[in-house]
Amino acid sequence: MSLTEVFHGRRTSRTPELLVPAVLGGLILLYFALPFVAFLSRTGTANVVAGLSTPESQTAIRNSLLTAPISTAISTVLGVPLAYILARRSFPGKRLVEAVVILPLIVPPVVGGAMIITAVGRFTPIGAAATAAGIPLTDSLVGVILAQTFVAAPFVIITARAGFGAVDERLEQASRSLGYGPLSTFWNVSLPLARGAILAGVILTFARAIGEFGATMMVAYNPRTMPTRIWVDFITGGIDAIVPLALALLGITLAVLAAVQRFGRVPTVIER
Template sequence: MSLTKIVPSQKSNRLPELLVPALLGALLLVYFAIPFVAFLARSGPANVVAGLSSPEAQRAIHNSLITAPISTLIAAVFGIPLAYVLARTSFVGKRFVEALVILPLVVPPVVGGAMILTAVGRFTPIGSAVATLGISLTDSLIGVVLAQTFVAAPFVIITARAGFGAIDERLEQASRSLGYGPLSTFWNVSLPLARGAIVAGIILTFARAIGEFGATMMVAYNPRTMPTRIWVDFIAGGIDSIVPLALALLGITLAVLAAVQRFGRVPTVIDQ
């Protein structure tokens, strides 16, 4: 009997085994889908346009679209080299560095915001020194960027590290043997080969930054970003008042998801 006849038979024999896991997974998918459907049906296009046209919503959108790209850029510029070092070298204290990278992901954002305040708040040595220059690290767009970077940067570091780790080191060694230096090899060999993971990490970092609420609320409640504006509107007017901004934020999230699927993939633990 040929292999092509055996494989379909094996797959069909596994269908009963997969029935229960598939049903359990389907229930979870339904749970995911129902809130989306209910929320999307909450308001008509006219109400959404009117809500997004208000000055408060416009300022929140503007602030988010200014700060999130800056936070993403900072995370990429400093996080991608760190990811490469973690993927390619072993050194004393590496596990501590790895734990430090993951820490912002596991610490509740509100707690993360409180920790940022203890480091750069108005009455801290750093905050006071910067304030003498007329710069505020809290309750400002700078504070928003600090909060967003803290919670979002691990995404690009983790995904980029997995991308670099999947590269055959012999390709980099071949580049070095041809006379290219470490920086040239990194730029011309390592970065292009890890591009998919890096792009996915950058996109996810942007999505996390633009949707950040807890740390931002602690560090820079003013000026409002989209998430903090949504919270203020919800307290004042209930769920109907937040539909326009929430839909706008959801639209950005869906665009991010489409971008990840189009331009890069998110490495899994297996890839590492």
């Protein structure tokens, strides 16, 4: 029997084995694609340019484009060092720290927003002091940033930790043996080698922040962001009224998808 016949026989024998998974997988893919197709089919009935040009939409876009990068920057600056510690050190209470990192991903965003209010609301000691200083932590852009950071920061922590975990520790040890300190080694060796995972985490964090609705609605329903503006427009005008802003968010999502694929696979769980 020739090699071609053997290969053809193996391929034929594997077809029935893959038929059921292919059908089941095709059904879920169809379910994923159908809402996109159905929604995009309505864009012809909406004046997208006019919808994005209204003062309300412009304000929502401006607020989202202002707060999401700030939330992403805060999450990155504070989260990447924590990710490195989780990847390189064992210490008492480490599992508790890991649980705290994952918790915002599991808690429903609305519940997360309620918890933020109980911690920094205007009637709490922290919130009252901030309000007295002229920096209210709720119903303000600061509140939006707090809500976005709470729900989005775990993405950069989890992906950065996986990236640091994939770096060979012997390279860091070699750097230390050459006289470089911990910070120099982290900055010149660990960080560059984990750069791909960190950038992917930063991108996902930004996408989660700019699309955050539940926690933001609880902590800072005003001023409006794009998601909260979409909700208001839907209540008052139905599906057609939200098409312009929804398309803008969808465009951002597609850009994020392209960026994530550019930087490779993104871990979704903390590896131990």
